[in-house]
Amino acid sequence: MKKIISKKLLADQDIEQFIGLQLRFGVLFSSLIVLAGGVVYLLQSGSLALPQYQLFIGERAGLTTSREIWHSAIAFKPRAIIELGVVVLIATPILRIFFSLIGFILEKDRLYIGITLIVLSVMMISIFGGLKV
Amino acid sequence: MTILTFSLLLLAGAYLAGLVGSLTGLGGGVVIIPLLTLVFHVDIRYAIGAALLASIANSSGAASAYVKEGITNIRLGMFLEIATTVGAVVGALIAVYTPTNTIAILFGSILLFSAAMTLRKKNEEALLVGSTFANRLKLNNSYPTKEGEVSYHLRNVGAGFSIMTIAGIFSGLLGIGSGALKVLAMDSTMHIPFKVSTTTSNFMIGVTAAASAVVYLQRGYMDAGIAFPVVLGVLGGALTGSKLLPKMDVRVLKYIFCSAIAFVAVEMIFNGYNHKF
Numbered sequence: 423m424k425k426i427i428s429k430k431l432l433a434d435q436d437i438e439q440f441i442g443l444q445l446r447f448g449v450l451f452s453s454l455i456v457l458a459g460g461v462v463y464l465l466q467s468g469s470l471a472l473p474q475y476q477l478f479i480g481e482r483a484g485l486t487t488s489r490e491i492w493h494s495a496i497a498f499k500p501r502a503i504i505e506l507g508v509v510v511l512i513a514t515p516i517l518r519i520f521f522s523l524i525g526f527i528l529e530k531d532r533l534y535i536g537i538t539l540i541v542l543s544v545m546m547i548s549i550f551g552g553l554k555v
Numbered sequence: 556m557t558i559l560t561f562s563l564l565l566l567a568g569a570y571l572a573g574l575v576g577s578l579t580g581l582g583g584g585v586v587i588i589p590l591l592t593l594v595f596h597v598d599i600r601y602a603i604g605a606a607l608l609a610s611i612a613n614s615s616g617a618a619s620a621y622v623k624e625g626i627t628n629i630r631l632g633m634f635l636e637i638a639t640t641v642g643a644v645v646g647a648l649i650a651v652y653t654p655t656n657t658i659a660i661l662f663g664s665i666l667l668f669s670a671a672m673t674l675r676k677k678n679e680e681a682l683l684v685g686s687t688f689a690n691r692l693k694l695n696n697s698y699p700t701k702e703g704e705v706s707y708h709l710r711n712v713g714a715g716f717s718i719m720t721i722a723g724i725f726s727g728l729l730g731i732g733s734g735a736l737k738v739l740a741m742d743s744t745m746h747i748p749f750k751v752s753t754t755t756s757n758f759m760i761g762v763t764a765a766a767s768a769v770v771y772l773q774r775g776y777m778d779a780g781i782a783f784p785v786v787l788g789v790l791g792g793a794l795t796g797s798k799l800l801p802k803m804d805v806r807v808l809k810y811i812f813c814s815a816i817a818f819v820a821v822e823m824i825f826n827g828y829n830h831k832f
Contacts, residue, residue: 442620449619472561
């Protein structure tokens with residue numbers, strides 16, 4: 423009995439350590455992309471006048487789908503590189519849910535596999551549901 | 556103003572927002588929105604997009620440290636994330652139909668509430684007997700303190716879950732972490748020791764913000780020119796804050812900051828009431 427408990431605790435702590443690392447690297451990675459994009463953006467258009475941020479343009483400004491962001495980013499467009507970093511930043515906590523799911527599967531915790539799947543599906547509806555309205 | 560001056564000024568402002576946000580526990584998002592709207596006259600929708608990113612960066616950065624220390628209750632976080640993510644998506648959806656002035660007034664009110672919550676007495680006592688529901692959901696846990704592991708139990712899970720849904724809606728609608736509402740649900744309602752509730756709340760903010768962030772990203776709320784100084788500045792500020800926090804007494808700072816926040820909140824409400832957004 424004692425052995426089972428300590429084994430379970432170990433798995434719990436391992437996955438927690440891993441999630442901690444994953445969050446840290448996600449934030450680090452995204453901020454490096456954002457930094458790179460920001461530097462290029464300032465070099466290219468730093469001396470231009472500021473866009474009219476008091477007016478909301480929204481979707482017409484472009485860069486609102488992952489495909490569009492990706493294609494413009496590999497074409498080295500600075501604003502798209504920044505948005506790519508933004509996507510990585512948003513993806514970081516979502517990826518964390520996936521890793522938690524793996525952790526609960528390893529622990530064979532059925533209740534929490536179910537709960538994590540519910541959270542994941544809410545996320546997926548939000549991402550792919552076309553909730554632009 | 557050129558793009559370069561705007562970026563540098565915003566970077567400095569976001570750094571301060573991240574620093575004070577992490578020292579007081581309010582998070583960077585609540586400072587970013589008034590900074591962008593009242594100081595830089597940016598449309599509140601861009602400000603909400605930027606604040607969401609600030610919340611994710613702040614939460615993920617800080618959570619990585621807390622999770623390692625084993626204070627965060629991951630099961631509790633995951634269970635309550637059902638409520639906050641559903642709420643966040645609903646909040647992001649109703650945001651389109653909500654006039655910006657109403658959003659500004661709501662934001663001001665939440666800001667006042669958050670300031671008051673920061674100053675209240677904290678729950679440090681661990682509950683010894685929890686409800687059967689909390690038992691069945693395996694929400695009871697223990698956390699490390701100076702005196703060794705302390706185990707705690709939960710009650711009022713249903714009520715806490717409901718408050719979390721409201722916290723999620725506000726988070727999606729206003730682009731903030733609504734940490735104050737989350738702590739109210741966990742601390743005051745479910746009787747969780749505040750160290751566990753604040754770290755677990757912080758852990759959840761990233762996922763909650765991400766749920767509405769994907770909706771806002773697709774709607775063009777996240778402008779690259781605003782996002783990059785905000786993300787980098789808030790992250791830098793939060794990093795400095797986490798280094799300074801163990802070394803300083805933040806009580807005085809909290810009072811100063813909360814009075815400043817209350818002042819800003821009243822200005823947001825006033826401007827919203829006069830249709831200036």
